Amino acid sequence: MKLTRFAAAGLMSAALALMGGVALAQDAPSVLVTTINMTADDIPTIDPTLSETVTSVDVLNHLFPGVTMSDVATGELELGIATAITPTPNDDGSVLYTIDLLEGVAWVRYNAESGAVEQVTDADGNPLFVTAADAVYGMTRALDPATAAPYSYVLLPFVTGAPEFNAGEADASTLGVSIVDENTYTILAPDSAAFAPAVFGLWMARPVPQIAIDAFGDSWTDPANIATYGPYALKEWVRGTGGSISVVVNPFWAGAENIPAATIEEVQWRFLDQPQAFAEYEAGNIQAIDVPVDQVPRVQADPVLSAEYYRGVEPCTYYLGFDNTEAPTDNVHLRRALSYSIDRVAIADNVLQIGWIAAGWFSRPGLNAAPTPELNPDLGVTFDLEFAQAELAIALEELGIANAADLSLTYSYNDTARNALIAQVIQQQWTENLGVTVAVNPMEGSTYFSTISEEHPGIARVGWCKDYNDASNFLYDVMYSQSSQNDVNFSNAEFDELVSQARLMTDTEERRALYARAEEILNEEEAAIAPLFWYAVNSLIKPNLEYVPSVVTNQAYNEWSFSG
Amino acid sequence: MTKFILRRLLWMILVMFVVSVITFGLMRAVPGGPFSREKPLPQATLDALNAKYRLDEPLIVQYLVYMGDIVVPRIGPQTVPSADEDYLIEFQLPAIFGENQSFKWVNFGPTYSARGRSVNDIFRENMPVSAQLGVAAFLVAVSIGIPLGVAAALNRNKWQDFGAMGVSIIGVSVPVIISAPVLQYLVGVQWRILPVTGWGTLNHLILPAFTLGFASSALIARLMRASLLQVMNEDYIRTARAKGVAESGVITFHALKNGLLPVVTVLGPLFAALVTGTFVVETVFGVPGIGRYFVTAVQGRDYPVVMGTILLYAGVLVISNLLVDVVYAWLDPRIRFD
CATH class of the missing domain: 3.40.190.10 (Periplasmic binding protein-like II)
Known part of the structure; x- marks a missing residue:
């Protein structure tokens, strides 16, 4: 029966299409x-x-x-x-x-x-x-x-x-x-x-x-x-x-x-x-679309389209994961140097121009109990060249490397136009700010995602979007030492204690305080990851x-x- | 001729077998898997998924199970629809086979990227769309390419020749990834003559079929011109003219028929490529065909869809080439295959 249906469908629809076919409902x-x-x-x-x-x-x-x-x-x-x-x-x-x-x-x-x-x-x-x-x-x-x-x-x-x-x-x-x-x-x-x-x-x-x-x-x-x-x-x-x-x-x-x-x-x-x-x-x-990213400037400049344009929040964070257990990124000073030498604001505002926000930490503000720039003004990674260079000097000494140019680093990402652009800008910033030469390694999507789970490639681009609206979905579910999502092998006893404790508490402000401290450990003290951007959506309605x-x-x- | 066709069909089985082995081997040699995600799945979930699709078994077993599902017919009771057991050919058997028994044959397996859907579903729902578009594009290609080539050859080095070859240069050198969005923007958005995207009416067919057909017509036109020019210099054309056959008769009955031979050779693979769908044109014009699956299946490591689409393409290609050989014999009676 199914064969006849298949064959008949092909022939009949070919005939129908050539004869004018059935009109779609207006x-x-x-x-x-x-x-x-x-x-x-x-x-x-x-x-x-x-x-x-x-x-x-x-x-x-x-x-x-x-x-x-x-x-x-x-x-x-x-x-x-x-x-x-x-x-x-x-x-x-x-x-x-x-x-x-x-x-x-x-x-x-x-x-x-x-x-x-x-x-x-x-x-x-x-x-x-x-x-x-x-x-x-x-x-x-x-x-x-x-x-x-x-x-x-x-x-x-x-x-x-x-x-x-x-x-x-x-x-x-x-x-x-x-x-x-x-x-x-x-x-x-x-x-x-x-x-x-x-x-x-x-x-x-x-x-x-x-x-x-x-x-x-x-x-x-x-x-x-x-x-x-x-x-x-x-x-x-x-x-x-x-x-x-x-x-x-x-x-x-x-x-x-x-x-x-x-x-x-x-x-x-x-x-x-x-x-x-x-x-x-x-x-x-x-009547309603996501704006193609290359069209955002045009839409903003167009008198008609700009009135129909809407820029909103997307609860996702774009970050670089460092392999915390293998050299040379197992060195905390190197990780800090790399993270603090990225000018996130410049990339977001001058290169991407799609409303992404420079991220100082991992859990996207707006999530329940997540730190926010208003409530936690001093939290987070910033662009601090002096500190980054000082950290690099310590790292080189500890690693026994004489010259920053001798560091062997690879930045891997799943190959999309946007990821490639961000990788190239960061590669350039690291060269200019630290004198470090980093190879960029674009990989095909599926290969990439299986690679970072199985064998983390040193420095890797990752995105994380919320499943449910709570900071725990970022900090506990991804960065807890035993989490199956913890591809960077980050492990810190105080961090684990904080996110486990905050998970079971009810008062939002008390939880936010614990998460703020956890973020400080994750991004500033340990620099296990380099948070880069918080996403935005661009729509036309x-x-x-x-x-x-x-x-x-x-x-x-x-x-x-x-x-x- | 019958013997020839039979022999070719047997060859086809061998070809399909070799294609299936190579595809299976290559696709499994590539790193990554169907369940590699930006948010990695925990091992327990991966294990459950691998068990569900039998991906935890040795490769040779997986291959044999896969081919067995396609090749070996079976008889069994009708079951609740399942993407794992969806047969292209399934019908109720008479009562002598037992109560409520069905004959089932050709199961290309489930697609991993759309849960609950089978590769046969893609063949049933998306393949006919690509086939319609492909046939239409093929007709466009032939009906532009052959007259253009003939006009150019008969008016060699005149304005018709330069005009026709100029058009075909455009067709050859502008890829559909350029021409498709440009045509779409002009005709669909600016002039609003035809729909921008979608499928279902004749109007929806025109732009994608023209875009696809025009690009292929250029190749046909150039081949047709070269071939016809050569034929026009053959002795038998002179003989025909000497016999007093009218020039139109010489061209129609003597030159054109023989001049078509090399064109027909490329029409086989061209037809196969067009009817099995095209990624760019289907994506740009929003045509729900099968072309996009060729690419997304490889990207998503959707193994059954990779196998299914490639075997489909190989099958259509082999059959098209067989048809080309049959047309050869009709075009040139000196060609015999037995």
């Missing part, structure tokens, strides 16, 4: 077409459990909102489809979280024949609603080693029994997740990390429809098979470059306290490269749209509207 004014956060490649999946890219999460947030969500405008954590999350501390330090779900949230599916969103029913025709069982199933499915969910590891420290179950050493019954009643379930967390509710709301922990997954297997996310519950419902998914994914308003979504029902009738994400998205924006066919500027990368289109 965009009604109620449709928002966007490429923000998209790339030229198809979205890998919209299965919440299996997602790992910004593209996936941006779409699935509208279909499967979590029990908690980050407010797009402030980044603050708020309740999503939960009406309450109640922590009950136990004597052993563990915490039982009781999660009450919003009642009457319907599972829905778009019917392509009738053109309407319909409720999903069970075999007897009774409509199905999101229950505690769906939430527990979603969590269990994410942690099941058979699922091989790439992002499941983020959940592991927050659910009792999860590491053992995920490693295949225990079965699902040992997992600290239980159903209490129709709309209530509990999660037992092994410790009192205050931001655990943020993790419980992440995409891989979202409720998913077991009935659809059991019936349709891997094809359950096809528009004809899927069941969703958020403010939008999946309408169509054209796979591949230039394709698109479309969602329409879900009339059964009554709105949660922080997740309003949508006003824009239909949202379509298109998979285009940035130059093509820009061309379509100029042609008036796309048509003037007839009322939008909510996002500080969390992902967008909430259910909060947008056409202004007429």
Whole structure:
């Protein structure tokens, strides 16, 4: 059957295309077409459990909102489809979280024949609603080693029994997740990390429809098979470059306290490269795009485009990792010399010109409990030539090298135009400021990422973006000595103590003070890494749209509207 | 002729086998893996993923399992759709084979970069798009290239010749990575005559097909001109003229048919290259074809997609060349293959 379908599809569509073909539906004014956060490649999946890219999460947030969500405008954590999350501390330090779900949230599916969103029913025709069982199933499915969910590891420290179950050493019954009643379930967390509710709301922990997954297997996310519950419902998914994914308003979504029902009738994400998205924006066919970086100066200078231009926060940090255990970068004075001799402001303002901010430390300001330039004005690495040269002199003496030019250093990066540009400027600054000759080593992406995990190449470019909105996601999850993400092999007892302690505290200002001290150790005293930039996003949005500027990368289109 | 075709088909199996071994070997020799990420995955997650896709087994076993899934037909009950077990050919068998048994054949495996999707899904959904664009571009190339070449040859060193060759120089020397965005900007954004990107209507087809076809037409035009000039000097053309055949008849029935031979030779590989998709044109014009997968699969170490697309290309290439040989025999009756 499938052969005939394949062959017939090819021949028929060739014929159709030549005869004039079927016209695509004309965009009604109620449709928002966007490429923000998209790339030229198809979205890998919209299965919440299996997602790992910004593209996936941006779409699935509208279909499967979590029990908690980050407010797009402030980044603050708020309740999503939960009406309450109640922590009950136990004597052993563990915490039982009781999660009450919003009642009457319907599972829905778009019917392509009738053109309407319909409720999903069970075999007897009774409509199905999101229950505690769906939430527990979603969590269990994410942690099941058979699922091989790439992002499941983020959940592991927050659910009792999860590491053992995920490693295949225990079965699902040992997992600290239980159903209490129709709309209530509990999660037992092994410790009192205050931001655990943020993790419980992440995409891989979202409720998913077991009935659809059991019936349709891997094809359950096809528009004809899927069941969703958020403010939008999946309408169509054209796979591949230039394709698109479309969602329409879900009339059964009554709105949660922080997740309003949508006003824009239909949202379509298109998979285009940035130059093509820009061309379509100029042609008036796309209403919201990321600006191609080489076009930012032009956009800012253009009287029309500059009025539609928006520069926002992206919660990511760009940094150089030094191998802390192998010569010569195991020498702290050399690391300090390298870090303090980079003029970050000059690179950001004169070379990049895309709104990136010179970073003095690792955890991006704006994250919960992260230090900020306003509250911690003296913190962080700066451009200090005198100090850098003094440190270099000590380093050379300790390393027994007579001349700075005899140092053998290699700066590796995954080869993109931007990474190459930054590498070349830093290479030049090191030569001018320190007299050090550094070789730059561009590598193909996949090779590079496996290399820095397995055998760190001395000096390497890295980027880190938040999973959940807390400084712990940067400082503990990446730089803790035992973290699987700690590619630079940084290990400092005081740092470990600080980030472990801050992780379990509740008062934000007290935590911020500990993180500020931890950052001081990481970047200034040990110079384990050289933080370089905090990212920014550059968007163009048509003037007839009322939008909510996002500080969390992902967008909430259910909060947008056409202004007429 | 039948014997020749059969022999070539047997050769094709050998060629495909060699291509598969070389591709498999090369792709696994490259460092990095399908799950190398900027945010590295913990070992437990990597182990689970490797186990799921059987990447933890010896290479030879992986190769045999992979080829077995493609080549060996099987019979079994219908199962829930799964990217790991998605067969290009699957149909229900009559009851004598047992209840609810299906015949299943040709499984190119899952793609690692899009969870829950199979390589066969890419073949089903994206390959037809590339094929349509490729056929259209091929027609553009032939219908511009051959008349241009003929006009140039028949008017050697006249303005028609210089004009035609000038056009083809442009076609040869301006790569599609330049011409595609320029055409897109002028026709789509400035003049708003045709859609900027997308797929689905005849209007969406025009720009990418022209961009792709025009670049190839230049090669055809130059070959056609050179070949026709040579043929026009052959004895049999003089003979035809001596017999009193009208000049139009000489050109149509004697010169053109023979002059096409070298052109047909390049049309085979050209056709194969066009119908299996092109990275630049598909990316620039937002055409959801298969061309981009050739590149992204290698970058992402998406092994089954690398294998699938390369085997597809090799298969189309071999068949196109077979067709070229058949056309040879028709064009020049002196060529016999048996």
